[in-house]
Amino acid sequence: NAGVTQTPKFRVLKTGQSMTLLCAQDMNHEYMYWYRQDPGMGLRLIHYSVGEGTTAKGEVPDGYNVSRLKKQNFLLGLESAAPSQTSVYFCASSLREFYEQYFGPGTRLTVT
């Protein structure tokens, strides 16, 4: 039982490049979330999903897109990376909405 996994663990992008972060969970959770964590800012919600095929905006959605084509996977895309998107990205899942979330190990992204 792996829980929540994220790939890749580290990535360096140049401004304007695109990439997709993959999150997978094996707990059959309906709810999945993407957060970013920056020094002094805490965890901020980017997008979330309340079930397969659904997505919703969080606190800081601009510059990101998401897709939930399969229940176990939640993808976060950056179409044109900017230095302001340098951050650590965490995926999480839960059985009930915003209740007792299980987090992945994070992806450290640097945009130069």
Next chain:
Amino acid sequence: TQLLEQSPQFLSIQEGENLTVYCNSSSVFSSLQWYRQEPGEGPVLLVTVVTGGEVKKLKRLTFQFGDARKDSSLHITAAQPGDTGLYLCAGFSGNTPLVFGKGTRLSVIA
């Protein structure tokens, strides 16, 4: 906008000491969750409190939810180096996404 203020921001103590960290808001929450995050890892859930005045214990950690469900505290007895980490509180009101505080970074020195 709902805000959760955590205090102190940083805390450095000797092994064996007791400590309390606080999580305060002007908003009412239906539940409040505490997480611990170690360097390079994702947050791990410690406890969820849902009833005003509720007290939950997890070994040497005691969590309390305020009577008005606007604040919470975490008390650690006889802290150990393994307690070192970032402690995050997160509140859920039921009609808006989970709100995280910025955390208290605890360092326990042997």
